[in-house]
Amino acid sequence: MLLPIVAYGDPILRMVCKDIDPDYPNLSGLIEDMWETMYYSNGVGLAAPQVNYDIRLFVIDSTQIFTNLDEDEKDKYPDGPGIKQVFINAHVKELHGEDWTYNEGCLSIPKIREDITRSEEVTLEYLDENFQSFTKTFIGVTARVILHEYDHIDGKLFIDYLKPLKRKLLKGKLDDISRGKINVDYKMSFPK
Numbered sequence: 001m002l003l004p005i006v007a008y009g010d011p012i013l014r015m016v017c018k019d020i021d022p023d024y025p026n027l028s029g030l031i032e033d034m035w036e037t038m039y040y041s042n043g044v045g046l047a048a049p050q051v052n053y054d055i056r057l058f059v060i061d062s063t064q065i066f067t068n069l070d071e072d073e074k075d076k077y078p079d080g081p082g083i084k085q086v087f088i089n090a091h092v093k094e095l096h097g098e099d100w101t102y103n104e105g106c107l108s109i110p111k112i113r114e115d116i117t118r119s120e121e122v123t124l125e126y127l128d129e130n131f132q133s134f135t136k137t138f139i140g141v142t143a144r145v146i147l148h149e150y151d152h153i154d155g156k157l158f159i160d161y162l163k164p165l166k167r168k169l170l171k172g173k174l175d176d177i178s179r180g181k182i183n184v185d186y187k188m189s190f191p192k
Contacts, residue, residue: 003037003051004189008109008157009178011191012049017056017153019089022131024055031086031129034059041186043107045145047152050108052189056089058149062142079140090126090150093135095119102144104158110184112173116161118147 006012038046044065047058062082097120105113123137138146180190
């Protein structure tokens with residue numbers, strides 16, 4: 001089932017989300033709906049607060065990025081061909097490597113893209129959809145997508161990394177998104 005994407009300005013996007021246990025109601029259905037919603041919306045990641053759930057859950061499919069790159073571009077990213085993964089109760093253990101800049105966007109903040117600087121590696125402790133525990137290090141574009149989605153479950157947005165002047169310049173566009181004055185090809189829910 002397609003779920004509406006929560007738009008910028010909704011308080012749930014600023015909440016620090018809660019860990020869950022295997023008894024969380026209809027978790028497998030929610031994960032399935034998140035995959036369907038993410039693909040329908042042409043996203044490469046989707047976090048639970050973006051579909052109005054205040055839980056530490058996100059899904060990513062960084063393979064989507066690599067399928068759109070030509071062969072020369074693929075060589076620039078050491079994490080190809082990417083991964084498709086569910087992350088439950090994720091917690092960052094360590095950030096490593098050089099900081100690097102990449103152009104990011106967000107389904108909750110449509111039609112705004114900005115260059116954002118993040119660490120090139122992240123070590124994450126998390127559970128998969130079967131509640132198997134993992135501690136893994138991710139690199140490159142995959143690490144970036146994970147960090148973007150991880151920010152969502154910690155109540156942060158990619159625009160928080162922008163300098164104050166740049167955010168001020170985006171204020172009108174952000175206000176329009178909050179008011180529903182935006183046309184997108186997917187269903188959205190707007191703040192009341």
